[in-house]
Amino acid sequence: MFLHHTHKKANLVSAAIALALGVSSIGSATPLFAATHPNLVINAGDVDAMQGAVNTPGRFRNAFLASKKSVDESLQVPVAVPVPLDAGGGYTHEQHKNNYQLMYSAGVLYQITGDAKYAERVRDMLIAYSELYPTLPLHPKRRPDADNPGKLFWQSLNEAVWLVYTIQAYDLVRTALTDSEAEKIEQGLLRPVARFLSIESPETFNKVHNHGTWLTAGVGMTGYVLDEQELVEQSLLDLEKSGKGGFLQQLNTLFSPDGYYNEGPYYQRYALMPFVTFAKAIDNNEPEREIFSYRDGALLKAIDTSIQLSYNGLFFPINDAIKSKGIDTSELVQGVAIAYGKTGNPQLLDIAQKQQQILLTGDGLKVAQALDAGEKRAYDFRSAVFRDGKDGDEGALVVMRQKIGSDQALVFKPAAQGMGHGHFDKLSWQFYDHGSEIVTDYGSARFLNVEAKHGGRYLPENETYAKQTVAHNTVVIDETSHFNSDLKIGNSNHPELLFFHADDQIKISSASIDSAYPGVTLTRTMALVNDTDSSSTFVIDLFDVQANNNRRLDLPLHYNGQLVDTNFKLHSYTDRISALGKNNGYQHLWLKARGKPDAGLAQITWLNDNGRFYTHSTIADGRTELLFTELGANDPEFNLRSEKAFIARHDKTNAHTFVSVLEPHGEYNPSREFTLEAESRVIGLSHEREGKLELVAIDLKSGNSLLLAINGDVSATENASTSFTFRDKPYQFIGRGQLFSIND
């Protein structure tokens, strides 16, 4: 006998399919509560539409058939709900992850096909869990001194993720369960997990942090399914319903007004999942909350910003980030589908196409149908400021892009610390060209889920190297990291964005911070410019340091590739190399060579794996030393990648401006046996500052020069006019700045 869905129409269709397919069915049930099922991310209307769509050729049907094949194979394997033992990567950890994924997928297939075998597998697993869960102590692999242990997993975060999927699976099969089965599952499993993750984990539950979002999402969705409005209210407002914590406060606080999540894009996409999932469930259950319009559409902005903070499909790896994560991540697949369902913006289809994954949800169906109909439009990747902080006044992440021959992106980071996953990298930058990362950020030191590497968790070197200032492309004072590596001080301070401007020829931004080091003001102005005459592009970098007494200033640049040439003599260490320093990341850098260029232009050229040359030119004053390093010292377990950097060191100084230009050029093509433009066009570089006017001149081999003039007045308007004389000729420009071509 086939079961009654609460939603009658879907029920009949499913029943028809079930009869047609000759599938089995399981025992009857009436709902314990008044709640409609399913009604979280997928509702009854979605089920109707999906049931119709799976019979029509196209992306959605293909996704359905692929999921069905995969789940049908998984159903051949017996249920396994093992006693939790392992950390990430270990058997029990992976099995519990597989279980929630299978339960969710089987639940969806049950709704689409009505085939009881899917509901039966979910039921059997839930029953097994409901017998196991009450017997569990805290997880044996929990971190001893942490306040976030789990039971099924080593931390409560994973337990909350488990709940987010599992409650949806339960919702999807609820109508297939008998009352006593439902009672057993709710009493033995769902309520205890929800209790464990809320009142028994108050610190994490109430915390305004992505772990908190997962916990509130899991518990809140459980509230909807069990018709426990109290759980919903606690999830939205915190355990005390004070509004100081909870989902809404997380939405108020964790994203900036520009949709930037202050841990950076790697965690932004992770944080998005519970936000969009729970928001979709809220929208289905309490549409009157207008959750997607909440705070000026914060969630939709956050989805757009996640996409904007990527290059060639991968997220900018700022802060603790695993570098292979990109826009095809499952969280953003969900986010893009839900956003498309809400907005119908055809640019989202461009991203959905790149994700190459269609969700079996109502929104996934809309995406699939629109892609089938060829409705996608190119996504508009912008040069833009993404303000940081809940009120948008705690610095910013700045992205400058141009498309001259190839896509280029410059990421400038006068952003706030970004809590526990933040790095001490104020005013750092990264650069991308021709599809590759050129000026690099190490990301995090971690091998996710690789048991042999500290259980797959963050490695010790994440603290001792990856977070330290010297691991980034920004100034280090006295071999000490920003905020003296103190997270609390970091979190309570931030840089100031001074200005940002973008037009066709120049993108430019400036920011400063006086709290990274006591008595020191750091000001950096970065520009991405292109000279259409010579088809050349340059990154211009002015890093000004003003200190109250003499300091050691180090400005590292981390690069991918092979050193090709320097225009100054190198003293290389040949038989023996030593760590560059003792602490703050310096202990991990081998010093391989050093050089002290004469006053003039110091140039370093490297070649990356894609066969493009990059020349970094700096004004040398006869006092600047260049140190060439390779990562890997004091790394007894081989946890670090071997990466390369050079560090411009200006010692015993209280005021210095590092003036540099990076030029991508030429091509090394050993396969086709040609090498083009292996040498930089830059033969001279000068910098002048007159009041708020900054002038950077790049002299080129051709005899021409490029002159970037910047009006550094923070309050300058778009119409501000600036006049000046350079090399005996008068110039004028309007607004923030202009690039002048000076022909010989």
Place this chain on the structure above:
Amino acid sequence: MFLHHTHKKANLVSAAIALALGVSSIGSATPLFAATHPNLVINAGDVDAMQGAVNTPGRFRNAFLASKKSVDESLQVPVAVPVPLDAGGGYTHEQHKNNYQLMYSAGVLYQITGDAKYAERVRDMLIAYSELYPTLPLHPKRRPDADNPGKLFWQSLNEAVWLVYTIQAYDLVRTALTDSEAEKIEQGLLRPVARFLSIESPETFNKVHNHGTWLTAGVGMTGYVLDEQELVEQSLLDLEKSGKGGFLQQLNTLFSPDGYYNEGPYYQRYALMPFVTFAKAIDNNEPEREIFSYRDGALLKAIDTSIQLSYNGLFFPINDAIKSKGIDTSELVQGVAIAYGKTGNPQLLDIAQKQQQILLTGDGLKVAQALDAGEKRAYDFRSAVFRDGKDGDEGALVVMRQKIGSDQALVFKPAAQGMGHGHFDKLSWQFYDHGSEIVTDYGSARFLNVEAKHGGRYLPENETYAKQTVAHNTVVIDETSHFNSDLKIGNSNHPELLFFHADDQIKISSASIDSAYPGVTLTRTMALVNDTDSSSTFVIDLFDVQANNNRRLDLPLHYNGQLVDTNFKLHSYTDRISALGKNNGYQHLWLKARGKPDAGLAQITWLNDNGRFYTHSTIADGRTELLFTELGANDPEFNLRSEKAFIARHDKTNAHTFVSVLEPHGEYNPSREFTLEAESRVIGLSHEREGKLELVAIDLKSGNSLLLAINGDVSATENASTSFTFRDKPYQFIGRGQLFSIND
């Protein structure tokens, strides 16, 4: 007025096209000699066919239009024939390369279209060269003490390449030239170049070596075009027409009977170009020589072997090789087209498709039409022995392949030295899996044509590191390279291939050498096996060393990736590291860590960039030490790549067998956040030798074992039966060996 081709029909067609296109024409000429033009790689029949084909949509027409567009653009730039100044990568070097390429392409377009502008550009360039060439001294960037200087280029090799293209260009436009133009070009340029490359470069011209092939090809083709049979004879038989040198002797000697070129595939594809080009010209001019059937079809075998010695499109980088070279190289495009023209073998179309380049020749047309017609068949990449030496008795290169989940290839190198580009790497190996190089060969130390890197030539580190034994995956005795790095000794000795066998489950080969070190016999047996039950594959490696007294034995394994785990304690050098040794490549290796495993199984696991784990398991005897190194010591100019290795060291021993197994396993997918099978299945390893019987048992985590039994008797037949007892059970097998699955 339009010109007369010697070949009347083509002439008329071209004239018709020329009239239709309204193109210009240049002065009249009658041939100085009786030679037909064109008649080198392209003959009159080819021209006819191409003229017809460019009007039909398809690959050939597309290639024609692309070439026409590119050449038409080049014709906008004035002729530049600069006085030679630069080495590879420099302006004049690249300009003279561009010139011959443009002359050749323009010559072809002249034949196809009849448009005189193409012939005019070739004429103008040739006239300019004929004025410049007689004034030239030897090239200023020639190597002071070398016997192979050029005039247009720093070495005569490049000059010969220039001639191979230029004589074809001349042949293609000859009919468009006046007699006085032709006279000027022949007297001022072609005869002097041919003379310079033959009687004025006797050592290189007569040398049985790829430089000699280029010189004889250029000069011989010039002989055909100028109707100078003497030049042809000298090219075929050497300057004295003795047959001791020259093209035929090169064909007799440079390729083995299996078509293996003893410098390895990187130079094989380079050497192929003049061979197949000149052979095609010989075939057109003197078909009675049956040059493609010469020596049992040596040239066609050489083309097949070049393809066989590749993986995922790239050549195995043995000896001096640039690692990005692959089957899409222009030389092999020519080779595959000519071979297809001769044989019509549809498997060649598979390679042609991957090359994605259609030649504007008669053979190129045949390839294009066959690809258009969908006639391609999958190329048969084989497990095979490629015997080395002109008589096939100087060792061999062995390739073992299997396709279990992914394509795997094991390259085992008991090949001869390979002359000046050979490495001291007897019995070395490489391994490929899932599209990547796993156990690596450094290739050559060179940045081709990058002026800043020693003029783009081989770097000093090519001698001091890349050629040395320790840079390879084979045994080094007493930190000294094979043959004490003496090329002469190397060239006059070689390993012996003992046996080779391939069936579905096992591929196995063995070889030995007693001349690499006085008083030492090295014998290596390698197998690539698969266990279909567990879908697992293993490389099994038995390296036996027998010495006349106690020695230090080092067996390095070079790998790509990140060290994940060892099952023994590592002593890592943290604050300071030193070079491992003083000489023979050891001076370039930083010693990062060392460990001395207890007797039992020593395991090392690494993770490669494609997210696959590899575990190397060795039988430890309590005396074997493992040294972990990174390349880069004594490299003051940053010429070397940072690559990783571990070295199994057995000190003060006169007899030892290194017994190892390499297992690819699992997947690290940080993007999708899962990690599978990060640990090896191997938990035990044993090796027994009883007479000629070798038994290697691999004990697996599952409780099962795999037992590889090998009949090591060199003279064993396919029907030889071997019986033995293992762990108290009797076994029997027929032939070379068998893999037994032992279930618990």
